Amino acid sequence: MQDRDESQHSMVLEKEPTKKLKFAKNSGFQVELRRRVDELFQNSDFKERDCPQMYAKTAILLLVFWGTYAALVFLAQTWWQVLPLGILLGTITAGIGFGIQHDGAHHAYSRSPWVNQLMAMSLDMIGGSSYIWHWKHDVFHHTYTNIIGYDTDLEIGIFGRLAPDQPRLSFHRWQHYYLWLLYGFLAVKWHFYDDFNSLITGKIADRTYPRPKRGNLGVFLGGKLVFLVIAFVIPSLFHSIWLVLASYGLVAFVLGIVLSVVFQLAHVVEEAGFPVPIAETGIIENDWAIHQIETTVNFSRNNPLVTWLLGGLNFQVEHHLFPNICHINYPAISKVVEQTCQEFGVKYNYHNSFWTGCLSHFYWLRRMGNA
C-alpha cells in the first residue's frame, strides 16, 4: 500500500550500526483491503489523485493566507487587531501544511510529478524544508510508525517520554501539563534549528539520511531565504523589529501547537501501540498494514469542517494505509477499512471527537511520565 519508494527505503534502511527491521509477511488482510479499496475507485466517481476539490482548496487556503498576511502587515494598527490575525495566520499556515504540502509530499495530490513537487514545496515557503520532510515524515515516520529508534517523530529529546521504551526522567511526571506549552515552540525550532542541524550533521534525530545536493540544496537554501523575506524582511519595512518579532512569535506559537496536537492525537494516545521488534531478528510481529492500524488512531470522523481544515489527518489510519491517495477520499475509504477490520478481527481505533483525543493524549503522557 505504501509507494514503491517507501518499500525500497524500508528494505535498505538500518538502525545504526546493522540492525534491519522487517515486517511479517503480507497477511490476507492486507491483500483483501487493497482489493476492496481498488474496487471502491473502480465502481465510483472518486479519483485517487487530481481531485477538483483539492485545487479549489489550494486556492482558498492560499488566498486566506496571503489576505491575512497582508492585513497583518499593512492594515493592523493595534494589539487587538494583531492578535486575531496572528492566530488566524498560524492556523492557516498549518492548514497549508495539512491540506496542500502533505498530499504533494506523498505524491497524492496529482499524477504529475511536477505538480506534487510544487505543492510539496509550499512547505519551503512557510519555513520548513520539503527535502528534510520527505525523509523525516514520508520515510522514517510512515514506514516505522511508533517504533522507538526508527520513527523520528517520537524523538523530542529530554523534554518528554512519549513511549514505554524511552527513558523516564523525574520531571516527566509533569509532562502532561508542560508539554502542551512546549509544543508551541516546535515551529520556531523547526525554522531555525532542526533543518539546519540536519543539513550540517547528515542526521534527522539519530537516523542518517542522504544530505541534499545541487537542486535539492538550492530549494533548501532558497526556501529558507523566501521564508525569511516573508516573515521578517517585508514586515520590518513597515514596523519596528520588536513588533515583527512578537508577531512572528505569535504566529509560530499557534502553528507549533496546531501541528503538534494533530500529530500527537494520531499516534501518542492510550489506544496506540508501540511495538518492539524481536531483538534477534529485527522482525515486527505484524504485517505492515496491521502495524499501521494498531499504531494509529482517528478522531472527529463525522466533522466535515475538521476534516477539511486538517487535510483529512483526523483519518490518520486511512492516511497511513494509503498515503498515495488524495485525502479528499479518506471518509469514503474509512468505511471500507473499518468493515474489513471488523471481519478480520483487527482493532480499528478512533475517538469520536477532537477533545476525547486530547484527553487520551493527556492521560497517556501522564502514564508515561510516572513510574
Ligand SMILES: [Zn+2]
Ligand atoms: Zn503523512
